[in-house]
Amino acid sequence: MEVNFKYNFRGYFRFYYSILGNKIYLFLLLNVLVGLLDGIGLALIVPLFSSLFGAGNEGLLNTGKMHYIANLLSGAGIPLTITNTIFVVILVFSIKGLLRFLQMRYSSRIRFLFIRELRVQLLYLLNNLSYTGFLKLNAGKIQNALTTEISGLYYTLTAYLSTLQCVGILITYFTLACITNLQFAIIVLVFGATSNLLYRKLFSKTQKISANVSKESDTFISYLIQSITHYRYLKATNYFKRYFGKLKKVIEEIEQLNFRMGFFSALSEGIKEPVAIVMITLVLGLQFYLFPGSDKNAILVCLLLFYRSLAQLGQLQTSWQFFAQNTGSIRSVTGLIRDVQQSKEPAPKDLSELSEVGEIRLSEVSVAYTGRAILEAINLNIPRHRTVAFVGESGSGKTTLAHVIIGLIAPTTGSVSIGSRPIGAISLDAYRDKIGYIAQDPVVFSDTIFNNVTFFDDPTPENQQRFQKAVQQASLDGFIDSLPEKEHTQVGDNGIYISGGQKQRLSIARELYKNVEVLVLDEATSALDSATENIVQKSLELLHGHCTIIIIAHRLATIKMADTIFLIRNKTVAAQGSFDALKESSEDFRQMIAAQRF
Numbered sequence: 320m321e322v323n324f325k326y327n328f329r330g331y332f333r334f335y336y337s338i339l340g341n342k343i344y345l346f347l348l349l350n351v352l353v354g355l356l357d358g359i360g361l362a363l364i365v366p367l368f369s370s371l372f373g374a375g376n377e378g379l380l381n382t383g384k385m386h387y388i389a390n391l392l393s394g395a396g397i398p399l400t401i402t403n404t405i406f407v408v409i410l411v412f413s414i415k416g417l418l419r420f421l422q423m424r425y426s427s428r429i430r431f432l433f434i435r436e437l438r439v440q441l442l443y444l445l446n447n448l449s450y451t452g453f454l455k456l457n458a459g460k461i462q463n464a465l466t467t468e469i470s471g472l473y474y475t476l477t478a479y480l481s482t483l484q485c486v487g488i489l490i491t492y493f494t495l496a497c498i499t500n501l502q503f504a505i506i507v508l509v510f511g512a513t514s515n516l517l518y519r520k521l522f523s524k525t526q527k528i529s530a531n532v533s534k535e536s537d538t539f540i541s542y543l544i545q546s547i548t549h550y551r552y553l554k555a556t557n558y559f560k561r562y563f564g565k566l567k568k569v570i571e572e573i574e575q576l577n578f579r580m581g582f583f584s585a586l587s588e589g590i591k592e593p594v595a596i597v598m599i600t601l602v603l604g605l606q607f608y609l610f611p612g613s614d615k616n617a618i619l620v621c622l623l624l625f626y627r628s629l630a631q632l633g634q635l636q637t638s639w640q641f642f643a644q645n646t647g648s649i650r651s652v653t654g655l656i657r658d659v660q661q662s663k664e665p666a667p668k669d670l671s672e673l674s675e676v677g678e679i680r681l682s683e684v685s686v687a688y689t690g691r692a693i694l695e696a697i698n699l700n701i702p703r704h705r706t707v708a709f710v711g712e713s714g715s716g717k718t719t720l721a722h723v724i725i726g727l728i729a730p731t732t733g734s735v736s737i738g739s740r741p742i743g744a745i746s747l748d749a750y751r752d753k754i755g756y757i758a759q760d761p762v763v764f765s766d767t768i769f770n771n772v773t774f775f776d777d778p779t780p781e782n783q784q785r786f787q788k789a790v791q792q793a794s795l796d797g798f799i800d801s802l803p804e805k806e807h808t809q810v811g812d813n814g815i816y817i818s819g820g821q822k823q824r825l826s827i828a829r830e831l832y833k834n835v836e837v838l839v840l841d842e843a844t845s846a847l848d849s850a851t852e853n854i855v856q857k858s859l860e861l862l863h864g865h866c867t868i869i870i871i872a873h874r875l876a877t878i879k880m881a882d883t884i885f886l887i888r889n890k891t892v893a894a895q896g897s898f899d900a901l902k903e904s905s906e907d908f909r910q911m912i913a914a915q916r917f
């Protein structure tokens with residue numbers, strides 16, 4: 320998909336062409352054919368009427384200067400009698416009707432293909448986006464682009480195609496008019512071009528406002544998501560009113576912009592007809608002033624073509640104005656695509672299967688966020704199927720370290736290897752298939768308990784069995800049994816119908832169900848009461864020696880079983896060893912234990 324284009328008529332064409340390919344040309348061809356048939360039909364109707372109602376009707380049509388029609392028909396072996404012409408006119412307009420039908424169907428097919436392609440592409444790009452790239456994006460921008468702006472983009476395509484359609488038909492009419500009466504056609508062109516200058520100013524103003532609407536909409540969606548996600552807190556603390564004030568301000572700004580855009584749209588709509596009428600009068604006046612003896616039939620045909628052209632011109636202005644109103648969506652979506660493309664996860668050099676996750680080794684790893692050093696010169700080994708723990712004060716970089724290990728963020732300097740291979744040489748997808756991650760904020764999807772644990776697996780007998788085992792290990796079975804709808808119970812948005820501890824157990828159960836090789840537990844049991852925590856702890860201990868476990872915990876009791884504990888302090892590993900060894904060797908560790916006893 321082409322996203323680096325200039326925001327002008329040609330640039331937009333390049334963008335649409337990169338998605339739709341030659342289908343655009345076929346669409347244009349259909350338009351030109353419709354215009355051509357319409358023009359030919361009109362060119363036949365005028366002499367037909369003048370022959371029917373005029374004097375000296377000899378049974379043959381007087382085409383005057385429009386001999387090309389006569390040539391065309393006699394070339395096809397049809398003499399230009401009035402009866403024949405009537406049939407030809409009916410035939411021409413019927414074929415035109417059929418082509419118009421095909422053209423409209425094709426245009427809806429194009430729109431369908433366009434939106435499908437765009438949505439799929441965007442999701443594909445998001446899937447390939449690196450986590451660091453994601454951190455740089457704004458959630459509101461992503462949501463706004465994928466929902467509102469993509470609809471806006473659909474409108475731009477509709478309006479652009481409609482504009483192209485008008486341009487195609489106008490060119491055809493103009494060509495026919497040129498053949499019929501060249502001077503008249505040229506006068507029309509001059510006036511048409513002059514009126515276009517008037518509209519250009521309006522369009523460029525509208526485009527600018529549209530870009531601002533999209534920008535403000537990103538902010539609005541971002542605020543909206545947050546007000547919904549944190550609704551409980553905002554409600555409980557009566558902060559919603561204050562937050563509502565922020566939202567209201569953005570809404571007002573957006574609507575002010577829309578109001579201004581409405582003004583320009585109304586202005587362009589309002590001046591359309593007066594401009595057209597003035598143009599017709601001037602064009603006709605000039606024609607008869609400059610060329611008094613003009614062929615009236617030819618002028619009549621031209622006028623009919625001109626009249627139709629004016630309708631097309633009006634349609635063109637409306638479409639282009641509507642296009643301009645929605646161009647902000649093009650900037651917003653293509654801007655997001657550009658950002659996402661720039662932050663793609665690097666492709667692995669060697670795609671051979673990752674049969675098992677071997678020893679994880681970090682050497683001289685440093686991490687900085689926007690220039691601020693968080694971790695420096697970290698060296699550590701996590702042998703396969705060992706349990707390790709990271710401890711340290713809040714903000715010391717434990718979660719960041721875990722993110723480096725599971726390949727979510729790349730170290731600023733230093734290297735990470737899995738087994739004998741550097742992490743950059745393995746398929747991150749294959750690696751992450753083997754990773755279980757229980758984050759500080761439990762991840763719960765708005766669905767049933769079963770789907771949350773199995774991550775939408777089919778309820779086959781085998782999966783049911785695995786599900787039962789996982790919920791037992793996570794000490795969630797008692798809770799599920801107490802529910803009338805058991806595992807088919809909905810947990811609500813972000814798990815709003817269940818408690819914090821139940822959410823944590825649900826996310827633990829999901830990772831246990833997955834049968835992972837590396838399990839990261841980042842404050843995974845912090846919301847559990849001591850009794851439940853003990854049960855879950857025992858289940859996790861059963862995994863000891865069967866998979867690599869990385870625990871991040873403030874409660875030191877939960878990391879006693881770790882083979883190695885890494886104490887993170889002053890951006891690096893200050894001490895390491897088993898619980899008892901650290902107690903002996905590290906004063907900091909002893910102080911942490913003492914603080915917790917107290």
Ligand SMILES: Nc1ncnc2c1ncn2[C@@H]1O[C@H](COP(=O)(O)OP(=O)(O)OP(=O)(O)O)[C@@H](O)[C@H]1O
Nearest residue numbers: 454688689693711712713714715716717718719720
């Ligand atoms: N995306 C980010 N951008 C900028 N700074 C970040 C980002 N994520 C984390 N940090 C900073 O990195 C530091 C380490 O954060 P991290 O979450 O790794 O600490 P932690 O030891 O896990 O803390 P806690 O125990 O409180 O969860 C913090 O100072 C934090 O502000």
